[in-house]
Amino acid sequence: xxxxxxDATRLAAAERAAMKAEAARRRTDIVTHAIxxxxxxxxxLPIWIVLMGSTHDVGTIARGEVPLLPGPYAVQNYLxxxxxxxxxxxxxxxxxxxxxxxxxxxxxxxxxIAISLTSAYAVVFFSxxxxxxxxxSIFITLMLPVEVxxxxxxxxxxxxxxxxxxxxxxxxxxxxxxxxxxFRQFFLTIPDELVEAAKIDGAGPLRFFKDVVLPLxxxxxxxxxxxxxxxxxxxxxxxLLVTTSGDVETIVIGIVRMxxxxxxxxxxxxxxxxxxxxxxPVAVVILMQRWFVKGLVETEK
Amino acid sequence: xxxxxxxxxxxLPYLLLAPQxxxxxxxxxxxxxxxxxxxxxxxxxxxxxxxxxxxxxFVELFQDPLYLASAWNTVVFxxxxxxxxxxxxxxxxxxxxxxxRGAGVYxxxxxxxxxxxPAVAAVLWIFIFHPQxxxxxxxxxxxxxxxDYKLNGGQAMLVVIVASAWNQIxxxxxxxxxxxxxxxxxxxxxxxxxGASAQRRFWTVIFPLLSPTTFFLLVVNIVFAxxxxxxxxxxxxxxxxxxxxxxxxxxxxIDGRVNLDLGSSSAQSVxxxxxxxxxxxxxxxxxxxxxxx
Numbered sequence: 001x002x003x004x005x006x007d008a009t010r011l012a013a014a015e016r017a018a019m020k021a022e023a024a025r026r027r028t029d030i031v032t033h034a035i036x037x038x039x040x041x042x043x044x045l046p047i048w049i050v051l052m053g054s055t056h057d058v059g060t061i062a063r064g065e066v067p068l069l070p071g072p073y074a075v076q077n078y079l080x081x082x083x084x085x086x087x088x089x090x091x092x093x094x095x096x097x098x099x100x101x102x103x104x105x106x107x108x109x110x111x112x113i114a115i116s117l118t119s120a121y122a123v124v125f126f127s128x129x130x131x132x133x134x135x136x137s138i139f140i141t142l143m144l145p146v147e148v149x150x151x152x153x154x155x156x157x158x159x160x161x162x163x164x165x166x167x168x169x170x171x172x173x174x175x176x177x178x179x180x181x182x183f184r185q186f187f188l189t190i191p192d193e194l195v196e197a198a199k200i201d202g203a204g205p206l207r208f209f210k211d212v213v214l215p216l217x218x219x220x221x222x223x224x225x226x227x228x229x230x231x232x233x234x235x236x237x238x239x240l241l242v243t244t245s246g247d248v249e250t251i252v253i254g255i256v257r258m259x260x261x262x263x264x265x266x267x268x269x270x271x272x273x274x275x276x277x278x279x280x281p282v283a284v285v286i287l288m289q290r291w292f293v294k295g296l297v298e299t300e301k
Numbered sequence: 302x303x304x305x306x307x308x309x310x311x312x313l314p315y316l317l318l319a320p321q322x323x324x325x326x327x328x329x330x331x332x333x334x335x336x337x338x339x340x341x342x343x344x345x346x347x348x349x350x351x352x353x354x355x356x357x358x359f360v361e362l363f364q365d366p367l368y369l370a371s372a373w374n375t376v377v378f379x380x381x382x383x384x385x386x387x388x389x390x391x392x393x394x395x396x397x398x399x400x401x402r403g404a405g406v407y408x409x410x411x412x413x414x415x416x417x418x419p420a421v422a423a424v425l426w427i428f429i430f431h432p433q434x435x436x437x438x439x440x441x442x443x444x445x446x447x448x449d450y451k452l453n454g455g456q457a458m459l460v461v462i463v464a465s466a467w468n469q470i471x472x473x474x475x476x477x478x479x480x481x482x483x484x485x486x487x488x489x490x491x492x493x494x495x496g497a498s499a500q501r502r503f504w505t506v507i508f509p510l511l512s513p514t515t516f517f518l519l520v521v522n523i524v525f526a527x528x529x530x531x532x533x534x535x536x537x538x539x540x541x542x543x544x545x546x547x548x549x550x551x552x553x554x555i556d557g558r559v560n561l562d563l564g565s566s567s568a569q570s571v572x573x574x575x576x577x578x579x580x581x582x583x584x585x586x587x588x589x590x591x592x593x594x
Contacts, residue, residue, distance in 0.1 A: 040410045046425035066436045115321040122317035147528035151557040152332030172328040205308040234418035236532035256536045281416035
């Protein structure tokens with residue numbers, strides 16, 4: 001057997017190779033970090049510009065100076081936007097728009113979750129004539145997003161006299177199959193033994209729903225809540241059609257209407273409004289990231 | 302699939318289903334049916350007499366150069382939005398999937414723009430591209446390029462593509478990352494031991510294994526580019542200049558809302574519905590395949 005010197009050279013060679021590989025790995029790691037940081041910066045740049053711009057006066061921005069550092073007008077801009085809105089264009093206070101957006105997003109979210117829970121419960125835990133017809137007529141709505149059938153739906157809503165009402169704004173958006181399918185999928189995994197036990201204990205269907213099904217669904221409800229809140233807050237085309245008065249205008253609609261011609265746009269207020277418009281959904285997604293990812297992945301299954 | 306043990310109650314299930322079914326019928330089946338019906342009708346100039354014209358609205362639609370132009374815009378726009386947002390997202394996901402420190406932080410920093418509404422995203426990009434108040438727009442003009450997306454159709458298209466792709470990248474990133482993380486590490490190690498280079502490993506092992514995710518995202522992105530980007534276009538270009546960025550959904554909106562042409566806008570709605578049904582059918586086929594995958 002060979003000993004000593006040969007082993008030592010081999011060991012040294014192996015060590016050198018390992019060090020080389022290690023160095024190569026570190027180099028690619030640095031490149032990876034560099035590209036990812038560049039990506040993050042490019043992603044954040046438009047928001048950074050708007051965030052900084054919202055702390056300057058309108059003249060600075062209109063002159064095209066595009067400030068990249070904070071200025072002294074933050075408090076004034078945000079107070080003006082919230083309290084008065086853009087005096088030169090829409091005159092709707094952004095605070096009112098935000099209230100409208102909150103009402104719309106919350107009611108869409110709660111409405112969708114509520115009607116989906118009950119209809120999924122009916123389809124899974126009961127047997128009744130027309131069960132499959134009911135299921136399929138809900139299921140088929142998956143096919144057509146509201147944007148596609150926008151005009152016909154608009155006509156129905158205007159025939160019903162629901163233009164410029166919260167009802168007209170919200171109820172048509174509540175009809176959707178995604179949440180129902182998610183809950184149905186989940187309800188099917190609830191063991192039969194639980195239902196049997198409940199029946200033996202004399203619990204009726206409503207009691208079972210309240211005491212067993214709802215508590216078990218909490219994580220699914222949380223995940224859907226994040227997704228649907230963002231969906232509701234960000235609606236554009238439908239509110240654009242249904243709201244023609246400032247009273248029910250949402251912030252996503254309002255900000256686009258605030259932009260007039262170059263000469264009479266309050267760019268500083270537009271920027272402040274942009275920050276206010278993206279803050280609630282972004283906060284919800286970042287604070288509830290785990291639910292958000294779960295909800296996104298589950299609803300697309 | 303259904304449960305073995307069920308409740309017996311005559312009225313309750315109908316009561317539980319009533320809200321969703323009522324909303325579905327009033328705001329889904331009724332309008333969709335009306336759209337199909339109106340697409341076969343034509344109103345006279347005063348809106349008094351309506352006549353049944355068969356498929357004439359559709360024939361006219363497909364002979365209308367403006368409609369065909371907006372269909373072409375939609376194809377160009379959707380192609381680039383899908384390609385750019387998926388390619389960038391895949392690149393970032395591959396990097397973030399490497400076992401480096403701070404991968405979780407990058408993930409958080411890259412997904413939050415998903416929460417921004419397309420219309421608000423467009424407003425953010427105004428301050429990059431606008432020829433007077435935008436960072437890049439002013440720079441381009443200073444170095445002598447005639448940059449004004451409100452006058453130049455090609456530039457307008459570029460601007461709406463960039464803003465839309467930016468808005469969609471986080472979504473694609475999230476799904477690509479999930480797809481990458483579900484690839485068994487043993488497969489990658491085997492390829493590495495066999496001496497395949499990183500690039501080769503990506504194209505011969507990772508990319509084929511990602512194909513279900515890629516295909517799913519392809520359909521989602523096309524649907525997003527078709528319908529979800531209305532806000533981007535409305536906020537940035539209003540379909541202009543000279544209809545250069547008018548997509549099918551934007552034209553349906555203009556014809557219905559501004560021009561009040563009921564027959565034509567209904568026919569356009571029907572064409573859009575058929576497009577979505579086709580895309581969804583493709584997607585369902587894919588889901589079936591995934592089950593057997």
